[in-house]
Amino acid sequence: MDPLFYVFDTLVFVGIFALLTVSLNLEYGFTGLGNFGKVAFFMAGAYTYALLANQQLPFYLCLTGGAAVAGITGILVTFPALRLREDYLAIVTLSFGEILRIIIKAEEGIAGGVRGIWVPSAFAPLGSMRSLAVANVLLVLCCLAAAFLLAQLLAHSPYGRILRGIREDDVAVQALGKNTVLYKLGVLTAGSAIAGVAGGLFAQYMSFIDPYMFLPLVTFFVWIMLILGGPGNNWGALVGALLVELLNRGTRILKDYLTLPVDPNNLQFILFGLLIILILLYRPQGLLPEGPVKTAARRMFQNAPSA
Amino acid sequence: MFDTGQIFFNAAVTGSLYLLAGTGLTLTYGLSRFPNFAYAEFITFGGYIGYLFLQRADGSLPVALITAFFASGILSVVSYRFCFRPLIDRKAALIPLMIASIALGYVIRYAIGEVWSWSALSYQPVWSAFELAEIRVTALWLYLVGAALLTGTSLHFLLTHTKTGKAIRAIASNPELALVSGINSDRVILFTWFTGAALAGVAGVFRAADTQLFPMLGWDILLIVFAAVILGGIGSFYGLIAAAFILGLVENFGVVLLQAVGLSTEYRMAIAFLVLILVLIVRPKGLAR
């Protein structure tokens, strides 16, 4: 296996997962919405991309379509979110993901059912596997940069301040004149759209998707990345995605080079599980803790504490 | 067209399974105030421990059930003591507790996969099947329904006539008041965690006996069990009884309906989820409240 290709492949996956983690950070890290159905929006984006790409549409339209469908699905999820307690929301979003997967599995007419669907790449044939990998790295990183910028701009703005308020005390924010429903709607839609973009990128990179690639496991991986990296910190989201993906791949490589008494695949999940529990116990803020809202107001007070 | 007798009986069997699996979940959810996703693994673990006694055709079901009962109970208490209790002491919020339960679930599930491998295993004993008033019945199913009835009556007695049972109800409705009333919350909570998971372990044995044994055994039915717990009202055993059987009916009628209409039976899971989502949106407190 070409080591350079492997590096590019890793980067693509890190980028895709980082997109998902950044989106979850917006929903949970800043706004406190426990979205356990992330994979549903990922899947919606992936399948939309697949269907559009098979109609020979250019990749940017397919990605936009994926984002739009995922975003609309996000709006569907928002309505229960408004009235539900966090645990109910988690269970509802989890179930929603499963329902979507069941529908795609059962209805072969939509997208091949269990047999999956082939997806053309975003790029015309480039000559080598390596060049294709590089192209994908660039594409994914571009999308990631855009999403990251969006998340940072929102987080460090009056909008972000309100999100963090909603996270702590929704009623108090309402008492201050903000319609919290609109904010939750906005965040879930944006988060879902970003997940949809990630799904589209994933679909065209893998060239083939089927329902078995969209198990709740994906959602949990994203949560692990966010918790490890630091909820409420966009850089933390990136770091978390990077570390978890590296750990994931690291254990797979180990299998080829070491003969352990334990199957590394099983060991990997056992260690991940224990890691998360330990983090929640001893460092719940994650590797990169949340920073304050950074706006001109804060700078003013930092520079001149009193008038 | 519909063999209603058979469907009702099947619903009773399914409902009995959900009742066994869900009792612990609803009680601990009500007491400790978070949904424990690792419950799936308490179910699965019971199935695997039971396997130790049912690997051979002459294995004894009662022995398997009793051992699974204690094994899952102990696993649950250990989980509570080393994972959840420390988090609760640190005033962890609801979502971190949930995530910890999911993480713990992974640890247990993959440990099981490591020890027993990920291939499906089968219990060897065969339970006799016969016809009872034109309804197809197996001895296993009768045991299951019997176990559910036993659980129902014992728990009812426990909750209404014993100190522990009343303490459970007190803590579930008002933890602070219960504490100052002199109830030893710790012991009651541990008892509930033990017993609840123990019943889940028993459910695991029955489920494995009825289908196959594999590490995703518990997770496969977890969301439906959650549906039953929520439909019945979190913390309400009596609500769960009703909800378990309602869902059993929905599922079994659903399968027949789907086949009649020509839709894939995969959708039967989707029906359960839809019921769950509808309940949460329309009547989040469930049936009992």
Next chain:
Amino acid sequence: MDFFVADRLVKNFGGLRVLNETSLTVKEGTITGLVGPNGSGKTTFFHVVYGLLRPDAGEVYFRGEPITCLPAYRVYSKGLALAFQLPRLFSRLTVLDNLLLATGRRSGENFGTALFRRRHWQEEEIKLAEKARAVLELVELTPLALKPAGELSGGQRKLLEIGRALMADPVMLLLDEPAAGVNPVLGRKIYATLERLRREKRLTLLIIEHRLEMLLDHAQHVYLMDAGRIALAGEPARVLADPAFYKIYAGESRQWQS
């Protein structure tokens, strides 16, 4: 036209009637006190008026407009602000951020402006920060500006809660025990400021208060609430001198009716 009118509000919690046809009016530009023994329904009254609870019967009018059953964020937009009895602060946000959240409509608060009109809302941030600075000075919390609100003491939290209510330039302010837990000198200073705002900006205040001496000094009108109803009303001196006043406060009154 009366500035603020509550008309026979009723609120039941289960079998308990907490508001039993509560009615009162407030004149514009006045400080009105709402007193009463614990459990008489004063805080519930505020929550119902503000849209945090729905009344079972009755109406609320503000500047001639009915505001009954409006959600809280709409009530706020009409010019009413509420300072809670138990401060509902955002403990993970700084004191400054808590104040900046309370500034009423401004740029940068929706998706579009946050992303695309950055320079505009940053400028507004600075202006609002100046205002926050003034409020911080007033409640003597300036050195704590960048500290998370969760690190404040009980009295400081109360001050921040009041400061937050002031940031919004409301037309009418509902204050729930503003001086509770605050040292007397600072309490007096707060009331002096409220008085000044009343005169300069024609701010109307309805204050739930247990410190009766504050009301004697500053309020033009007082209502005594008991078991969900208004039992006495009038000038503070007269109400406080009424024999029924002490009877009610001492608890020899009716219990809540079921």
